[in-house]
Amino acid sequence: MEDGSKQWRFKARKDLTSASDITIKGMLKKLNEAIDSTDPRPTIRLGCGDPSVYPSFRTTPVAEDAIVDAVRSAKFNCYAPTDGILPARRAIAEYLSSNLPYKLSPDDVNLTSGCKQAIEVILSVLAQPNANILLPRPGFPSYEALAASRHLEFRHFDLLPDEGWEIDLDAVEALADDNTVAMVIINPGNPCGNVFSYQHLQKVAETARRLGILVISDEVYERITFGVKPFVPMGTFGSIAPVITLGAISKRWVVPGWRLGWLVITDPIGVLKETKMVDSINSCLNICSDPVTFIQGSIPKIIEDTKEDFFRNIIDILRRSSGMCYEILNDIDCLTCPHKPEGSMFAMVKLNLSSLEDVVDDIDFCLKLVKEESVVILPGITVGLKNWLRITFAIEPSSLEDALGRIQSFCQRHAKKQ
Incomplete structure (x- = not known):
């Protein structure tokens, strides 16, 4: 180089950047950046399967005590x-x-x-x-x-x-x-x-x-x-x-x-x-x-x-929440949940774009939803299905009901006029 400085030979791998873009964390980062900070309502996150932040899903005291005992044992x-x-x-x-x-x-x-x-x-x-x-x-x-x-x-x-x-x-x-x-x-x-x-x-x-x-x-x-x-x-x-x-x-x-x-x-x-x-x-x-x-x-x-009561309580919450999720989502004209969840913490929901006025695809749906209703859900393209949605129901049941109501309002607002 003319100024005598060294020509550096290293460079970043571009394929790692593109691989990171398709992860759930990468997509949720984009959605979180679109949240309207002026919305007085709490943001409800149905995009990530981590219910640990909710009181109903707190781990058993047995596990917490086991950690403390292990640390103190030296x-x-x-x-x-x-x-x-x-x-x-x-x-x-x-x-x-x-x-x-x-x-x-x-x-x-x-x-x-x-x-x-x-x-x-x-x-x-x-x-x-x-x-x-x-x-x-x-x-x-x-x-x-x-x-x-x-x-x-x-x-x-x-x-x-x-x-x-x-x-x-x-x-x-x-x-x-x-x-x-x-x-x-x-x-x-x-x-x-x-x-x-x-x-x-x-x-x-x-x-x-x-x-x-x-x-x-x-x-x-x-x-x-x-x-x-x-x-x-x-x-x-x-x-x-x-x-x-x-x-x-x-x-x-x-x-x-x-x-x-x-x-x-x-x-x-x-x-x-x-x-x-x-x-x-x-x-x-x-x-x-x-x-x-x-x-x-x-x-x-x-x-x-760990006692079976702990597991049974979690399962009972998930059973009720999955049923609520399935029933309410299938009552929304532009959404179809083809299979009632039987396990894990998620439902896949098909997005019927022909019923919506100004939504281009699943990413557009999720971006507009988070801006207008402060509800985060995951576009299906992130998990391999374009124009589907992945929704987690592993949150407080009252928050889930609130979120589903907001989704319903959003879909009604963007429905094609007859």
Whole structure:
């Protein structure tokens, strides 16, 4: 350069910026910036599945006391082993085994900093040259963003709204090729609020076996069900096809900020050990940050001492709120909720643009809604379905009723004139 200064050779990766744009956090940031600060009404947030800020969803005192005891014991100020503290892994193995036809070992459990780090680890391990992974649509966009950041190709199979958001297994078989390494399922479903039946999950396992691929089962909402279908862990079918189960305490105990998740090898026939996948997972964990040690130390007490009444109360609130959400939304002319939520904390709602006067698409709907009514909901394009909406009902019931009323007023105001 003419002034004699150095020509710098580094530059930012543009693909990381674009990957970040498709995340839920990225979209919610844009919506939050559009809030009208002059609106005297409180902003009601139905865009993010984090009910921990609401009194009705406060975690059990058992969990809070377990954290305090772990800190005061001075036993957990140290570095933890790569895969996590043994008592915590043992407690999680026993907890998950209670729902399985076989017993997990603590060696099957790897602790992570939340479920998202578990996703990062398994995608990093699978990101071989030319490999591709099959992802659900709609789904959780962190899978796309994290796969893109690791140059792992992803392909989408559809969930079918008219069939209770079941997986289009014919599409899975059509998408797969010799470079396909895994498929992801989310059960109970985010963003659809669906719960897969035993029979459907068995078909998933049989499809994976035919294709010779791994099933990654995201069960962060495990046991949060309130319909007719019980929660069935994908690991039940580990003898048909190998399963990596991802989970966390964040949703069932309503503590997403505590960042304690797990990656569990549910593979009774030993395929993952034989193919060195277990070694690769351990190697990846060796270069990752560990979850906070005192959180790990509190896990045995949290799992053992939490009473069923706590879980039952949360489920009862979600059952009532999901019913309210389903009924009111389907009474609004421009919205259709095709399937009543049976699990997790979300509903997917179809936006009928032909009924609206001046709304271009789902993003436009959400931006105008937050400006006019101070209600934040997530555009469906963020989770893979354009002109749909994802709404969480995991808030105080009175606030949910208020928010749904505001949505109804907004839709009436923007309805096409007859």
